[in-house]
Amino acid sequence: MNYSTNRPSYARWASEDEIKQSLCKVNFNETNRQCSGIPLYTGPDEQVYVDPSDTHTMIIGSTGSKKSRNIVMPSLQILAHAGESFIATDPKAELYERSLNMLRKMGLKPLVINLRDPRRSNCWNPLTIPYRLYRNGERDRSMELVTDLANCMVKEDSANEPYWQNSAADLLAGMILILFECAKESEINFKSLLALRIQALKINDSSPFIKENFLDCLDRSAFVASLLSGTAEVCDDTRSCIVSHFDQAMRPFFSQDSLINMLSVSDFDMSSIGKKKTAVFLIIPDENTLYHRLISVFVKQCYTELILEAQKQPGKRLPVRVNFMLDEFASLPPISDFPAMITASRSRNIRFNLIVQSLHQLRHQYGDNAEIIKGNCENWVFLYSRELQLLEELVRLAGTKSNEEPLITVPMLQTLDKNKGEALVLHKRLHPFIASLKDIDQYRNVSNNVKQIPYPVNTVKAENVFDFNKFCKSKSSIYLSLMFSGKTEQEISMEEEKRFMSIGDDDAVLEPLFTSVISDDREIEEFAASAGTSLLIKER
Template sequence: CGKGRTVILQTIGLLALARESQIVSDPKGENYDYTAPFLRKCGVDVFALDFKEPLKSNHYNFLQSIIDAVETGNMSQAIDYVWDITGMLVGEAKGEKLWNNGEASIIASCIMIVVFENMDNPEYQNLTNVFYFIAEMCKAPKQGDEMMLAKYMKKLKVENPTHPALGLVAISDIAPSKTRGSFYTSALTTLRLFTNPLIYEMTRKTDFRPKDIGSRPTAVFMILPDGKTTYYSLASLFCTQVYSALSDFADKLGGRLPIRVNYVLDEFGNFTKIPEFATQLSVGGGRGIRFNIFVQSLAQLEEKYGREIARIIRSNCETWIYLQAEDLETQKEVSERLGKYTTTSYSLSSSQQHYTSNSSQSVNLVGRELLTANEVSRIRRPYNLATSRNDPAIMTSPDLSKWSFNDFYGLGSKEHNNKLRMIRSDARSTHQENGIQLWGIWKRYQI
């Protein structure tokens, strides 16, 4: 039995009984299928962002926080949210910053245009329309003509000189035209996932607000295909947006959320890099936001975040539960985390010559690892090693079948569980794929 049946499913149930909120990454969708009915009985609002079967998913618009800020007239906050989502989409520069900054400038300005200019047409306020706005407005013009985006920006500057998009596009505007072409191409590549009609259907509107998660017991499951990591970038984006919104909400309430929110991030090593995640870990607890991250090995953290940031992330994790790992470096670090103890070392030596013999013995006090890396590697289920600020301990993690949660969830044998998943999955409501609705503003500029 793996971590799902020994730790994660029990954690989800305990958090529901504690009346706390949770955001759960759910490879394959098993956690949702098994626990959703029980959570609802506990009075928890349950939502699923289903990247496996988007037509069964709840809706979540990644631009919603920006839309809400613009609606309330808080343009400063709206611009902050624009840069937050843009930074997450574009990521950190791996080479010269010019290219990242230019791409980010294009995406940020076009997000603001799509949101700001469609306050009366909410069906167009989504990232799919941002993609097609860039794709159409940034097409290479005919010889002697001007690009449609440039025409649009000039018109915008005349009609509304203080339009927030004008400042956002300034970074890319000062670059040569050939360089700007690379910005447009990179922006389209970054937003390509939103051209999928099913992802559009998921993200065209919103069924819940992030602050709802911190106001009343709520569970959001991010159901992800386990065979590919394509949509993990969107899961990372969702986690980042929710954290940002919850932090702002907590600040308005004196610094702490009414309901504690728990991130339960299975297969965290597959997530794309979350900006400032080390900081979120260290300050989130004070706001009532707690992280539970599950990785196959510590090397996954170093691959995504680099050695130094990965070290900070590890040090900010107060409680470690070691189940099993094949990675030697992980075993060594767990061994080092346990520390050493003092033990007695005995030595005996002897020598013999023709008619005489000599022997000596000594007793020394030496330091020894509480568990060596080799001994750590021998830990097997159902045992686990738990470390915290207190003394470490070898504990047991029984399979779910040994817990009352097995009955609470309605589970049984493997065959029964497979059949139950199929029944519950088939019972989920499916919405229609209505086709992508496009703003079409570019048609006014086409000759």
């Protein structure tokens, strides 16, 4: 068959039969259904047509275009009825409040990371997963997550001088590694990071405490030494600027006791999201983008845990499909390696649904990688936008008719009927079509009663805090020199004893010389109070 002469080269609209044959029909209120996905087309009564494959979807619509009501809320209902897990960003908490009763009825376990009110939230410690990887010998993977966390927490896209940001990120990563190597698991939390920052960078005799009493004893080839030397071993003015940038970036996460408490432990296992049907809501203040940093960290860590869990399964796929429903995706700080994530996730039973206001936002965050992300989304759903470049791209993608006129025009895209839920859908290799997507309240048996919706109650207190000064004072220079070598604490102690026994009486003093004045608890409390939080270091 000659392809060029036997197939039409012009564009046309997909017929209703073609649409229905390409998608899977589900009844909106039907339980235990065999397929699920976001609504791409709706029929009479409760009929909804979805893409049941592992295909990723990009949903484009400016503020007020009914992305949540026409697509996200119905999608969560469909996924729950199919027994699939999902992780949804929820800026207004409306998804959680509208869905909770239905989720419990369907047997999904609801989890809430509530950055609007950390006292009404499940607990999640961003340091737990990289710490356990570190302790289990997977230090390269742990270091990747630590670097991602440090970059997300400290770096800003708008900075003109990246040196200060990069140095502050290295400082944060280095201090996290100190906790991983030196602290007990119960002390791995943000409160310990604050205490470590206060103690380690206290200036005595013109140099910070950490230089004389820790770094100078380390093997200089240790990676942590390179991370910390950029702050500890520079001139006073440079160090002050780095520390100032660090303090400014971390202040929102150090200044709220309720947030520190919420981030001090994890009360759920991320890997279980791919084994048991679970609904995770990430409630974030859309008026304050500082907390978006934690969401990017959560998504990356959750993806990492799910991939590790998938690798344990016989078919290298999660037993329960996990759907990421990421509203305001292009407003989140860039997620490290996201193009690779979206490429590899399909074979692991993971789907991404990316909800953006404009492609300009996406390009701003991901640069050239935005094209890779777009290319991996085989479903595009367009609701409304004034972004001319986006509109022209959609016109080109839809193609031209036999008379060389465009199938879709910019005015047509600008006049899609919001009240009818009209949306332009580009689905895989099917011709384009206009769908009328129903508002969530148009479906039967959907509760809109959000009064007195219960939230988790967080009673956790971050009480265990690592004392860096006491740790340094209790260890010999030999012990410190053996750290960060991959050895366990027991192995380091045995090696230390061997070296002590091999040293004669006339050899140099082995203990580090503590000429620095060690901060007392009162001084630490005063510094913490200036950051707006309380800090009490208990005896180890």
